[in-house]
Amino acid sequence: MLLFSMVAHEYAHGWAALRQGDSTAWSLGRLTWNPVKHIDPFMTILLPLMLAWAGAPIIGGAKPVPVNPRNYHNLRRGDIIVSLAGVTANLLIALACVPVVILTGLLGGAVTALAEPLAVLQRMAVMGIFLNMILVAFNLLPIPPLDGSHVFKWLLPPRLAYAYQKLAGAGILVLLFFMYFVPGIRTVVVGPALFVQSLAERLYLPFMLPNPLS
Helix, strand or coil: CHHHHHHHHHHHHHHHHHHCCCCHHHHCCCCCCCHHHHCCHHHHHHHHHHHHHCCCCCCCCCCCCCCCHHHCCCHHHHHHHHHHHHHHHHHHHHHHHHHHHHHHHHHHHHCHHHHHHHHHHHHHHHHHHHHHHHHHHHHCCCCCCCHHHHHHHHHCCHHHHHHHHHHHHHCHHHHHHHHHHCCCHHHHHHHHHHHHHHHHHHHHHHHCCCCCCC
């Protein structure tokens, strides 16, 4: 579910960029659902493994889809639309997972022979709600190079926006600093996901099938 959600996030960036006039992602073969094309050796594999080995909270990501904002029909509008496309895709997946949980529960209750495999699918959908809301909240943080920074910079005066964008050059170091040394930053990410999860539970909890792993 996490792999699918990350691929959808990057695909949405590339698709939105194409709609805004930039074909960079398409020409480089990144406008694809093939997960292999979106795997970054460091961000997707090594960094999560290193953090897990150190016993630290795990963060990671897919290989960013390359875009050239100079090709957008309108630079400001295009940059905002492309930046928000990824989190929009994750939000839509989270919302779509709610009826999937309910429908699998109804079908599993009606056809007992399918109850166990449907229960697995149902729990994947439940996890999909939480994971995608984590991706939404995380990527909206106004920390370069996350998507939220590409929107936030347009609220700043040009000189300050330029200096702010240069933080993206430090990339993962800036992000790790905020995640580990800024108090409350993890609550900002996990809090909204837990809140949406609790709201969704009110809808799907009566339809949950027995856990096949218990």
